[in-house]
Amino acid sequence: MASSFGWRGIFVFSIIFAALGMILLWATPESKRDSDEPFHFDFAGLSIFIVTMVALNIFINFGAAFGWTSGRTLGLLATILIGFAAFVKVERNKHNALLDFKLFRSRPYAGAAASNFLLNAVAGTLIVANTYAQVGRGFPAFQSGMLSLGYLVAVLAMIRVGEKILQRVGARKPMQWGASITTAGIAMMGLTFLPDLTYTVVVFVGFCLFGFGLGIYATPSTDTSVSNAPSDKVGQAAGVYKMASSLGGAFGVAISAAVYGAFAESTNLAAAATAGILVNVAFGLLAILAIVTLIPKGIGRAEDEMEETEMAVSESYNQ
Structure with missing residues (x-):
């Protein structure tokens, strides 16, 4: 789009897509919970x-x-x-x-929200990798964009796979697997010492793994966050979980760009790109740590387990 319409065209298309989203939501039925309490x-x-x-x-x-x-x-x-x-x-x-800070009394919810924030923070990878490809390697905008095309395809292809894995083994394993695969893909993009052709192949594969892991992670994480909140707080829990995505992406891009810019002023661009990528690897590792320490084994595997978990969450929340 930047090559064909200019960079300003990206914002025009974004407005069009946002308007289409509003139209699609127009006839969506209301899902609010009836309450006698004033809001x-x-x-x-x-x-x-x-x-x-x-x-x-x-x-x-x-x-x-x-x-x-x-x-x-x-x-x-x-x-x-x-x-x-x-x-x-x-x-x-x-x-x-x-x-409502009481939502985070549920360890599964806290783990899902925290790992979601951190895995969305790796969005800074897109900024660093694409900037380095164009400025450091001399790729045109179109070629740089094509490098990340596998990311989009992999995410869309693996979301249903993540759902199937959730149904078979629970949420913890696919969340952990997805975060690990994503982190590995990001780490590959930091191999800036490789020659042009090799680096191009490695970055393309890295982007594919990036999307592959996020696709596996997405559904189990969302399911964990919603199913481990009190029934009368599901809307707020989902909103906070989604807010974690947006904030994670915003901070990840800001921090990655700041690190890349700081290193680019004092060293070569390859080293700056590696530093920016390592920031995102750190985010991925922290996401894995949040999953391992906060998400219980077997959660999300069976309906009866989920019902027991919901009862425990409600009791903890009320206390």
């Missing part, structure tokens, strides 16, 4: 959250340019710390909170 939207929590997240993104992206000890950077850091503290305090005392 008041948490504008205070949302406002604090937005200010804190914006400050954190600016700090990551421009801290080096401002100077890490400059007044602007220290002011941003103070805003982040105060914002996080204020957000936690406000949310803990609200009945209709934007983020």
Whole structure:
């Protein structure tokens, strides 16, 4: 698209796709849960959250340019710390909170949300790998884009496979397998010392494994997050889980780009790309750790186990 329509065309198509999504949702039936309790939207929590997240993104992206000890950077850091503290305090005392921290009393839910955040943070790989392919290796935009085409195909092809594995062995194993395969694929893209043709093949295979692993991970993780929340909190649990995806992607891109940019100024582009890729490998390893430590063995394998888990979650939440 960048080659044929210019980079501005990407945003035009994004608007079109968003509009199509709104049209498809137009006739979707409502799924809200009936309740006698009054509902008041948490504008205070949302406002604090937005200010804190914006400050954190600016700090990551421009801290080096401002100077890490400059007044602007220290002011941003103070805003982040105060914002996080204020957000936690406000949310803990609200009945209709934007983020109900009680949801994270469920270890499976916490594991699914945390690993989801971290595996979406590896989106920074797309920025680093494609930037290096064009700037460091001289690939045109079209060729660089084609390198990542296998990622899309693999994700779409493996989502149903992840569902089938979930039904057979539970959620923990496919989540762990998916995160491991994704991390391995990302690591392959960091082999920037390879010659052009070899590196091109390795990056293409790496992108395929990247999507392959995410496709396996997606359904078991989503199922774990929703099925391990109290029945009257499923909507909020799903919303927080999805928010983890968006925040993970935003921070992953910001951190990866910042690391790549910092190394590119002081060393060669190949070393900068390797450093940026290693950041995403770290995200993948942390996701695996979250799955291994928080997701119980056998969860999601049978309906009776899920019913027992739901009862335990509800009791823990109410306590």
